[in-house]
Amino acid sequence: MSNETTSGGGCCGSAAADDQPTVATEAAATEPCCGATEAATQARPAAGQSEVTHLPVLVIGAGPVGLAAAAHLTERGLPFLLLEAGEDVAAGVRQWGHVRLFSPWRYNIDAAARRLLDAGGWTEPNPEELPTGGELAERYLRPLAELPGLAPHVRYNARVTAIGRLGVDRVRTAGREAAPFVVRLADGTELLARAVIDASGTWMTPNVLGANGLPAHGEIDAAAWIDHALPDVLGRDRDAYAGTHTVVVGSGHSAANTLLALAELAETAPDTHITWAMRSGSADRAYGGGDADALPARGALGTGLRLLVTSGRVDLVTGFGVHTVRPLPDGRVELVDATGRRIVAHRVVGATGFRPDHTIAGELRLDLDPALGCTRALAPLIDPNEHSCGSVRPHGVDELTQPEPNYFAVGSKSYGRAPTFLMATGYEQVRSIVAALAGDWDAARDVQLVLPETGVCSTTLGAAAMVDDAAQQFDTRASDERPQLITVGGSSGGCCG
Incomplete structure (x- = not known):
């Protein structure tokens, strides 16, 4: 386990924020210095709390689906931390900010996000207009991320490199469910969490040119x-x-x-x-x-x-x-x-x-469909050989649950290699998951989704466009x-x- 106990990267770095519990090593607990005692305290539950329920839910990715998860967590009163690898909100969306979505605003705004924004005096765009990616980021995602209820819990330049369980590797079963998640960042910081919602997407892992799924000969050199x-x-x-x-x-x-x-x-x-x-x-x-x-x-x-x-x-x-x-x-x-x-x-x-990259979850127990790389329960619902995005059935926490309890890949990453994802689907996914984390299983399993009929859908982002x-x-x-x-x-x- 890393000896880097805070976001400063070492024992004498700045102390972690209250909503960002940092792993305290054994050495830190016995030889406290420069905030290590505070970190050790944050890693222990308060009186009357279970081992992990006091910890935040960590959401990876401040794109449309990640921010929707944050909105639902805010409404449910669940502590959370949203980690964004980029320097700004919706960093991935901004890379295709010049592109116009084929779905109008009414399909692109999450219900919980709208309620929070409306309460803050937000002016909603014309629901029938088609936004560009840049407009999606500036007119919707930025105002959402800057709401007082969300902003203190959004952390930028926080790239996740690995996820595990505290004191438990992938082989060990005893005590696994009670062990907090350990989320390691690129700077060495390790954060504890009760659950992880991975909305990091697939933008950074495009498919290759090669027709058989392997890089074409000479592709890397060219x-x-x-x-x-x-x-x-x-x-x-x-x-x-x-x-x-x-x-x-x-x-x-x-x-x-x-x-x-x-x-x-x-x-x-x-x-x-x-x-x-x-x-x-x-x-x-x-x-x-x-x-x-x-x-x-x-x-x-x-x-x-x-x-x-x-x-x-x-x-x-x-x-x-x-x-x-x-x-x-x-x-x-x-x-x-x-x-x-x-x-x-x-x-x-x-x-x-695009294709999903599950490398950061290498120490978690995942059961992935061998063709698509999504959960096995979701695969038959989204198989592009059988479905377009308009024919995908509503799905939520049950279809997205892995053998690793409380780890969920959502959004375009949840679809694996299936190119049929729409943002509205991701919004319903996180609504269902957050309801389950709050213990509201009736709401979690009441999945409903109305999608436009379609002839064919293409890859990811919720951003294929014209x-x-x-x-x-x-x-x-x-x-x-x-x-x-x-x-x-x-x-x-x-x-x-």
Whole structure:
């Protein structure tokens, strides 16, 4: 166990805050110095309390779902600490802040969060408007995190590196449930908790380009040519894409958003060339529900994408599974599939989805579905082979419970590799879990969720999106065109197979 007892990283660092119990080592208990006595006191329950119930619930990640958990914990009067790895609220959301969500505000605000915000005099955005990620962070998540009931319990620059049980490794069973969680941070601080709600998401662990789930040959060495999902091609990243050839790999909403943005860029940078490569033999699934979609923006996304292909603004290559990535002497990069077909471009956007990273829970007892990496009980409800996001049944604490009591992965991380997550689903997850932690099992098991019907959903974040005005622009220009698949011409620098 670490000898670093406070957030200062050593025995003589600053004392831990009252709501941030820090592990006291045996040495600290016998040779107190500079706040170690206080830490030791915080690690012991008060008279009449059980071993762990006086400790806070630790929530990992100050994104939409993590902050929703904090709102529910606040309403229930349960002590908590919210740990955010970034320097600011919703650090992950801000990385795709330029992207417009396909769901309006009414689907993006948690009920408990709304009640707390309303009590604080918050002005709610128009429920039918589509926010960008940046607007979600500034108009909703920041005001929520700054409420007097939440702000003292939110800690930034607090990256979790490991979770265990106090004095108990993964093998030991005796006394396990009574042992507090130990949550270790990157600076060496160790915090005690009665429960852990992991809402850290999957943004930092994107899927690879390789078609079989392994990195394509040469992919790691070619990292300088590869950007991951949702680059800001109309803003801060414009210079990297204007007047160049970009190949977007993937078939979900993240890919569609980037293709629409690149097409808009090409309107002012005419030498911009766009190729869309996907593993599937058809783009029909990527086009989604179109006019029948219950979320008009999501339907417009698919419609706009179809029009880009039929009008020739985007070259579509189907049945292309990336096998090899190879930088070329002229500064371009080459993608090769297993049949030898090639796509040559200046840049690659890997919009192939995300996967969960359970490394921090390596000392906990997890029972994960072998395909998706979520809990086994949740897997059949969200299997993307059977479900879209609109057909997922309501679920809560029972489906998210692990063999490790009181550890819950929620939000996009709870879905593992399934690309069907919506923020509204995460809000219901944490409502149910917090009710269970409060002992209100009737409320915990009364899970209810109303989702819009959908044709297809894509990866994570609750943030797959579209460039709204671009789709409308292309719809006006090509309203009479009929969809068809086209392939890349040889002279355009695309598929040379």
